[in-house]
Amino acid sequence: MSLLLLFLDELKGFAKSKIMIILWFGLPALAILIHFIQPETEDFPITSLVTIVVSSIGSTLSSIMLSTSIVNEKNNHVYELFLVRPVKRYSLLISKFLAVYLCLIIAVGLSLLVGLVIDGITVGIPEDFLDLIFDSLSISLSSMAITCSIGIFFGVLVSSVAAAAILSVYLGSQLSSIILLPTFFSETLDPVLLALTIGISATITIMMINIVIFSRKQF
Amino acid sequence: MSQNSCIELHNVSKSYKDLLALNNISFSIEKGDVFGYIGPNGAGKTTTIKILVGLIPNFKGEVYVNEKHLSKYKDLHKIIGYHPQEVGFQEWRTVDHALKTFGRLSGLNKNLLENRIQEILKFVNLEDVRYKKIKNLSGGMIQKLRLSQALLHEPEILVLDEPLSGLDPSMRFQIKGLIKDLAKSGITILFSSHILSDVQDIANIIGILHKGELLKIGTPDDLQSDFQVGNIIKIEVAKDSPLCQGLENIPEIEKVEQLASNLQFVHLKSEINLDLIINQILKSLIESKCNIRNFSVVKPSLEEVYLKYVGGEVK
Numbered sequence: 319m320s321l322l323l324l325f326l327d328e329l330k331g332f333a334k335s336k337i338m339i340i341l342w343f344g345l346p347a348l349a350i351l352i353h354f355i356q357p358e359t360e361d362f363p364i365t366s367l368v369t370i371v372v373s374s375i376g377s378t379l380s381s382i383m384l385s386t387s388i389v390n391e392k393n394n395h396v397y398e399l400f401l402v403r404p405v406k407r408y409s410l411l412i413s414k415f416l417a418v419y420l421c422l423i424i425a426v427g428l429s430l431l432v433g434l435v436i437d438g439i440t441v442g443i444p445e446d447f448l449d450l451i452f453d454s455l456s457i458s459l460s461s462m463a464i465t466c467s468i469g470i471f472f473g474v475l476v477s478s479v480a481a482a483a484i485l486s487v488y489l490g491s492q493l494s495s496i497i498l499l500p501t502f503f504s505e506t507l508d509p510v511l512l513a514l515t516i517g518i519s520a521t522i523t524i525m526m527i528n529i530v531i532f533s534r535k536q537f
Numbered sequence: 538m539s540q541n542s543c544i545e546l547h548n549v550s551k552s553y554k555d556l557l558a559l560n561n562i563s564f565s566i567e568k569g570d571v572f573g574y575i576g577p578n579g580a581g582k583t584t585t586i587k588i589l590v591g592l593i594p595n596f597k598g599e600v601y602v603n604e605k606h607l608s609k610y611k612d613l614h615k616i617i618g619y620h621p622q623e624v625g626f627q628e629w630r631t632v633d634h635a636l637k638t639f640g641r642l643s644g645l646n647k648n649l650l651e652n653r654i655q656e657i658l659k660f661v662n663l664e665d666v667r668y669k670k671i672k673n674l675s676g677g678m679i680q681k682l683r684l685s686q687a688l689l690h691e692p693e694i695l696v697l698d699e700p701l702s703g704l705d706p707s708m709r710f711q712i713k714g715l716i717k718d719l720a721k722s723g724i725t726i727l728f729s730s731h732i733l734s735d736v737q738d739i740a741n742i743i744g745i746l747h748k749g750e751l752l753k754i755g756t757p758d759d760l761q762s763d764f765q766v767g768n769i770i771k772i773e774v775a776k777d778s779p780l781c782q783g784l785e786n787i788p789e790i791e792k793v794e795q796l797a798s799n800l801q802f803v804h805l806k807s808e809i810n811l812d813l814i815i816n817q818i819l820k821s822l823i824e825s826k827c828n829i830r831n832f833s834v835v836k837p838s839l840e841e842v843y844l845k846y847v848g849g850e851v852k
Contacts, residue, residue: 320642327638331629394625399686402590402619403642537592 324413341425345372349432365433372429373458381469381490385482388473408529460517464494467524549598558584560749573736574729576746582729590619618692622699628672643690677708697728761836768805773831
């Protein structure tokens with residue numbers, strides 16, 4: 319009950335935040351911009367390119383937003399009022415993660431739609447477009463989930479807003495690339511399946527670490 | 538355990554690494570009491586309060602609320618309303634949204650909540666800012682919002698951590714008034730402050746905490762009479778009346794201070810029989826044909842008592 323309530327509440331908060339407005343309007347605008355900057359993408363549909371670029375920018379921004387909001391809320395003792403009510407500590411973190419992740423999926427979805435429209439008008443939709451979209455979306459969503467969970471990790475761990483933001487930018491993006499790392503060593507591995515497996519397991523592991531650290535915090 | 542007790546702490550201690558924040562604190566608060574918990578900053582007031590509301594689960598000692606052990610009290614949140622010292626709100630929320638969230642999390646029904654929020658905002662006089670964003674509220678309004686969220690679920694016990702701190706005089710007066718109203722309604726209140734005047738005219742029991750130790754607990758009268766700073770007798774006579782003469786000759790009197798043409802303060806030596814000396818002073822007054830308007834034993838102010846206990850370390 320409290321998880322659902324907190325999730326809807328956080329969703330409302332994040333959806334109204336400036337970063338989310340940038341993501342929802344800025345990222346689709348970026349998709350259009352990519353088309354004009356790089357019209358020669360040969361056989362590579364703009365949709366796939368957009369998905370990768372947009373998810374990378376979006377997940378970095380979301381990670382910063384998560385880490386800085388958690389640090390701010392910790393420093394301002396926001397959680398005390400939640401924790402004196404029947405609210406589990408893990409609900410606070412999971413609700414934040416799910417709210418931001420959902421906002422991010424919406425932003426990427428909107429950009430993807432714009433990319434599809436551009437592709438439809440310019441080069442036409444390729445036959446294997448569904449496969450291409452699925453591949454790039456799977457990789458992007460996995461990477462985004464890891465980046466968001468790392469954002470929460472730094473939010474929970476550090477007490478400086480600046481440190482949380484810097485660590486999220488540099489380490490968040492770097493660490494999320496682990497989903498593709500094994501494919502460099504073996505060509506037989508399916509990158510999509512690998513990305514999904516690593517993405518889900520890494521996100522769950524990092525979130526569990528986050529919950530353990532957060533549960534030990536003294537408020 | 539007292540049958541009427543609402544809150545009981547037995548030998549409660551809490552350390553943060555090498556720092557002993559609370560050392561064997563024991564006290565009890567009865568139903569309907571207004572307990573003023575005073576002490577300088579860092580005395581351990583917030584630690585005690587956080588233990589009581591369940592925010593600090595690891596401590597030594599026993600705490601009972603309504604005769605139930607704190608660790609076994611699953612519905613503690615239903616009976617305690619907590620006003621934290623420096624809690625912030627998520628500033629993107631409006632007052633209404635914040636109260637709705639906290640109300641729902643406290644288990645209040647959606648329909649009931651709407652009326653309850655209206656009732657509370659009227660009580661704290663925040664109706665006009667109900668749909669304003671929290672980031673646009675003044676410090677005093679935020680303090681009232683803190684109080685509002687604590688009252689939403691109509692708790693039996695209200696725990697207020699420094700509710701008057703950082704407020705301008707007008708807002709202090711308003712919040713103090715609200716606390717007095719709540720006290721009159723029979724709710725049990727524990728509230729902390731590092732300023733004695735904040736608690737002295739509201740609390741019926743005062744606990745003085747210093748460096749993690751509860752130095753004294755009692756009614757304001759108990760505290761004053763237990764801690765005689767020095768007996769002083771105030772004598773006020775009519776404007777056209779002569780002042781009492783010859784008091785200096787009484788051996789038990791240390792000095793006589795004339796503060797106005799009709800006002801004298803008689804300082805008595807320590808360890809004297811107060812009743813005996815009062816009789817002697819009254820006899821002198823009658824002999825001097827003074828028209829007495831006021832004759833009273835001046836007790837030390839609570840402020841003096843407090844300062845004596847905490848060794849003048851009030852910050």
